Amino acid sequence: MKKFIWVAVTVWPVAIAFGQGLATEPSSLPSSNSTPAATADVEALRQQVQALTETVKALQQQMKDQNAAHGKTNEGDAALPENGGTSSVTSTSSEGRDGARPSSSPSTTASSRFPTDDASVVASTPAAKPRTNPGVNENGAALPGAFPTTDSSSVTSSTNDVSIVAGGSSLTAPISIGGGGKNYMNISFDAMFALAYSSDKHLDHIEVGDHDPQQRGFNARNIELAFDGAVDPYFEGFANIVFKLDNDNQTEIEVEEAFLQTTNLPFNLQLKAGQFFAAFGRINPTHPHTWDFADAPLVHGRLLGPDGLRGVGAQISWTLPLPWYSQLLLGMQNGRGGTGFSFRNPGDNGIFFGRMTTDREMRGLQDFVWIPRMENSFNLSDTQTVLIGASGAFGSNDTGANTRTQIYGGDFLYKWKSSHADGGFPFVKWQTEFMYRRFEAGRGMDETFPVAETFHDWGMYSQMLWGFKKGWVAGIRGDYLQNTDSHFTDDPDRQTRSRMSANLTWYPTEFSKVRLQYNHDFFEDTFFLAGRDADSVFLQFEFILGAHGAHKF
Amino acid sequence: MKRFLLTLLFSVAIAISANAKLNVVATLPDFGSLAREIGGDKADVTILAKPTEDPHFVDARPSFVVALRNADVLIDGGAELEIGWLPPLLQNARNPKIETGKPGRVIAAQNIRLMNVPGNVTRAAGDVHALGNPHFMTDPIIAKAVAQHIAQSFAAVDPPNAAFYQANYTKFESEINAKLQEWGAAMLPFKGQNVVAYHDSWPYFAHRFAINIDIFLEPKPGIPPSPSHLVEVIAQMKAQHIKAIIVEPFQNRKSAERVAEATGAKVVDFAQFPGGLPGADSYIKLMDAMISRLAAALK
Numbered sequence: 096m097k098k099f100i101w102v103a104v105t106v107w108p109v110a111i112a113f114g115q116g117l118a119t120e121p122s123s124l125p126s127s128n129s130t131p132a133a134t135a136d137v138e139a140l141r142q143q144v145q146a147l148t149e150t151v152k153a154l155q156q157q158m159k160d161q162n163a164a165h166g167k168t169n170e171g172d173a174a175l176p177e178n179g180g181t182s183s184v185t186s187t188s189s190e191g192r193d194g195a196r197p198s199s200s201p202s203t204t205a206s207s208r209f210p211t212d213d214a215s216v217v218a219s220t221p222a223a224k225p226r227t228n229p230g231v232n233e234n235g236a237a238l239p240g241a242f243p244t245t246d247s248s249s250v251t252s253s254t255n256d257v258s259i260v261a262g263g264s265s266l267t268a269p270i271s272i273g274g275g276g277k278n279y280m281n282i283s284f285d286a287m288f289a290l291a292y293s294s295d296k297h298l299d300h301i302e303v304g305d306h307d308p309q310q311r312g313f314n315a316r317n318i319e320l321a322f323d324g325a326v327d328p329y330f331e332g333f334a335n336i337v338f339k340l341d342n343d344n345q346t347e348i349e350v351e352e353a354f355l356q357t358t359n360l361p362f363n364l365q366l367k368a369g370q371f372f373a374a375f376g377r378i379n380p381t382h383p384h385t386w387d388f389a390d391a392p393l394v395h396g397r398l399l400g401p402d403g404l405r406g407v408g409a410q411i412s413w414t415l416p417l418p419w420y421s422q423l424l425l426g427m428q429n430g431r432g433g434t435g436f437s438f439r440n441p442g443d444n445g446i447f448f449g450r451m452t453t454d455r456e457m458r459g460l461q462d463f464v465w466i467p468r469m470e471n472s473f474n475l476s477d478t479q480t481v482l483i484g485a486s487g488a489f490g491s492n493d494t495g496a497n498t499r500t501q502i503y504g505g506d507f508l509y510k511w512k513s514s515h516a517d518g519g520f521p522f523v524k525w526q527t528e529f530m531y532r533r534f535e536a537g538r539g540m541d542e543t544f545p546v547a548e549t550f551h552d553w554g555m556y557s558q559m560l561w562g563f564k565k566g567w568v569a570g571i572r573g574d575y576l577q578n579t580d581s582h583f584t585d586d587p588d589r590q591t592r593s594r595m596s597a598n599l600t601w602y603p604t605e606f607s608k609v610r611l612q613y614n615h616d617f618f619e620d621t622f623f624l625a626g627r628d629a630d631s632v633f634l635q636f637e638f639i640l641g642a643h644g645a646h647k648f
Numbered sequence: 649m650k651r652f653l654l655t656l657l658f659s660v661a662i663a664i665s666a667n668a669k670l671n672v673v674a675t676l677p678d679f680g681s682l683a684r685e686i687g688g689d690k691a692d693v694t695i696l697a698k699p700t701e702d703p704h705f706v707d708a709r710p711s712f713v714v715a716l717r718n719a720d721v722l723i724d725g726g727a728e729l730e731i732g733w734l735p736p737l738l739q740n741a742r743n744p745k746i747e748t749g750k751p752g753r754v755i756a757a758q759n760i761r762l763m764n765v766p767g768n769v770t771r772a773a774g775d776v777h778a779l780g781n782p783h784f785m786t787d788p789i790i791a792k793a794v795a796q797h798i799a800q801s802f803a804a805v806d807p808p809n810a811a812f813y814q815a816n817y818t819k820f821e822s823e824i825n826a827k828l829q830e831w832g833a834a835m836l837p838f839k840g841q842n843v844v845a846y847h848d849s850w851p852y853f854a855h856r857f858a859i860n861i862d863i864f865l866e867p868k869p870g871i872p873p874s875p876s877h878l879v880e881v882i883a884q885m886k887a888q889h890i891k892a893i894i895v896e897p898f899q900n901r902k903s904a905e906r907v908a909e910a911t912g913a914k915v916v917d918f919a920q921f922p923g924g925l926p927g928a929d930s931y932i933k934l935m936d937a938m939i940s941r942l943a944a945a946l947k
Contacts, residue, residue, distance in 0.1 A: 414740070418714065512707055516898060518705050
């Protein structure tokens with residue numbers, strides 16, 4: 096009986112040693128108290144342990160040679176230890192059974208080395224030889240504890256695709272990162288609403304932009320679907336389809352933008368063609384949901400038009416090979432209709448600035464709107480950036496047989512952003528635009544209007560935004576618009592006016608916002624119109640679904 | 649006058665193209681630090697984001713377009729961390745050398761097994777990344793793989809110096825391997841301990857050094873701490889005797905300090921990016937600083 100107990104006591108630790116993944120050194124076995132029979136048993140077991148250890152070592156070496164850590168040892172170690180030492184450190188379970196190195200290993204040597212490789216996090220280094228069986232998931236199962244299960248299908252050992260060293264990999268080679276890149280286009284949906292009140296019953300006379308609030312009560316003037324993506328290796332495509340609800344809640348649809356753009360022309364050139372916003376100034380090329388105020392500046396709505404200057408056309412741009420950012424653009428558009436407001440615009444019911452419009456067909460290059468722009472940007476410091484631009488728009492208008500319009504614009508942007516910005520806050524942004532329009536107003540269709548005049552209209556706005564706290568922005572804006580007072584034209588759009596605005600915007604995230612804005616509008620008397628001030632308040636709210644909207648500067 | 653301007657333009661263009669060094673742009677300072685290790689004096693490394701700012705929201709400054717236009721190599725994360733600002737820059741840069749799939753484009757996340765890939769992508773969960781957690785560079789073993797990727801790209805783009813880049817990689821690798829022993833030993837006593845962080849930027853770090861960073865001051869990624877959530881965090885910290893709160897340079901240290909005061913824990917300044925902590929201007933120095941700070945706080 097005593098002998099039996101001795102044997103049991105002797106064998107037990109060995110069994111434990113097996114159970115624990117052979118962590119215990121055979122030499123630590125008690126030997127002084129063993130009978131010959133027990134000693135023989137122990138010796139047999141020890142040999143077995145050593146044989147197993149050798150096998151494991153050989154297996155490890157084999158795996159290393161193949162540079163593929165398929166399969167796992169019984170101990171749950173998925174790593175392929177470079178130093179023949181321990182593997183991953185991941186067992187975060189609080190067992191801490193021996194206070195020794197984080198995990199045990201079948202190999203008894205060098206067990207104090209901290210692992211310097213971990214096949215569970217680095218799928219396979221780009222240097223690895225192409226695997227013969229790419230379907231093998233080298234991390235058969237998740238590590239216990241901290242490493243949450245990753246879908247084996249989402250982790251590709253894309254050694255073949257990387258082929259950095261091989262070079263010249265084709266553009267169409269799939270790049271597999273996690274579960275990404277599965278869509279051929281990004282889709283987003285953006286809806287913007289405003290609850291509005293104005294002391295003037297006719298808010299649509301006060302507001303100058305087509306996407307601005309148009310009536311007291313609720314407004315839904317900009318609900319848009321946006322698409323973008325790579326068309327093929329040569330082009331990228333973009334589209335913005337806008338739905339607007341008019342004041343009778345009828346839906347209007349606009350193809351606001353739909354264009355393609357080249358991706359790899361030589362000499363830093365880029366071509367764009369389709370329906371798009373003209374690159375004129377800061378506000379015009381952008382969509383209303385990126386604006387810092389709930390409505391368009393006066394000068395933008397009155398000189399470029401309620402919808403901005405956009406149309407079907409083409410544009411070439413060139414970034415100059417200079418050490419700072421400098422870009423030249425030249426666009427051409429049909430400039431016809433309401434979105435070419437100051438150009439070949441037939442006007443409401445065929446009347447523009449009091450004239451019956453000619454609405455003629457295009458005669459030649461002079462009837463396109465030509466839109467040159469140059470912009471330069473400089474960093475004043477690590478946190479301060481300035482962008483200065485000059486734009487022009489030149490074309491014919493429809494108020495006479497040979498009447499022309501020229502618009503000149505200058506824009507300035509200063510931005511400071513903290514070097515410790517959290518979510519992009521805090522920041523200060525100052526933006527100013529100036530525009531001047533020379534408009535030859537002819538005598539209208541068949542010379543029916545009594546006089547031809549030339550209008551010299553100009554205006555500007557300046558706005559300051561202060562992102563004072565993460566998600567919070569306060570803004571003020573001053574607007575001024577000077578229209579030549581005409582004794583012959585009673586168009587209310589030609590009233591000289593100015594505006595002060597203040598707002599506060601809260602962005603819970605970059606996908607939603609709530610904005611409260613106050614406007615005070617001043618109107619000057621004209622020959623036909625009495626000036627009267629107006630106060631307006633807007634509560635704007637917006638949400639975005641889908642693709643993350645990247646922000647241009 | 650016109651001729652003068654043209655001459656000026658051409659001379660500037662030639663001056664720029666005559667720069668013999670490899671022009672490398674790294675979106676984030678951690679990639680930039682590795683690029684400097686590998687590139688040595690044969691590469692000019694431009695880093696876009698500042699080490700102290702939130703990498704999710706970086707202004708797409710026009711000067712970045714110039715840097716990208718002149719780049720021979722671009723290193724970006726590729727796991728959606730820069731998705732809010734890099735795409736329009738690349739569009740405007742028009743540089744075929746750094747297109748996806750070209751040797752001049754290093755997408756660091758390639759071949760990295762990202763953690764916490766959400767099974768169900770919903771923004772109700774805050775600022776989740778569909779591809780998985782993009783803050784993978786805080787694991788030195790992953791950093792080694794990225795460095796190797798960078799070395800291969802440099803070698804492919806600049807073959808005459810291939811051996812130089814390879815040698816620099818080997819040197820970096822052995823440095824990291826040696827440092828891992830130090831870091832591992834320093835963190836060993838705290839194995840399995842819980843640590844609180846402001847934002848979920850540290851799962852890779854936690855995984856490597858066998859600690860748990862599963863409690864965050866943000867109720868959801870990207871959502872600022874709310875008082876009610878902080879009350880919960882304080883209760884959890886007290887129950888689990890948590891001794892450290894990790895805060896990054898751009899995060900609101902005040903909320904962390906308030907929680908620390910209520911729990912007796914220490915606020916530990918961490919940074920994902922070299923340059924984000926004083927004196928820690930390289931990847932290894934940064935890891936050194938963080939390990940020693942955390943170990944001191946957990947003692």
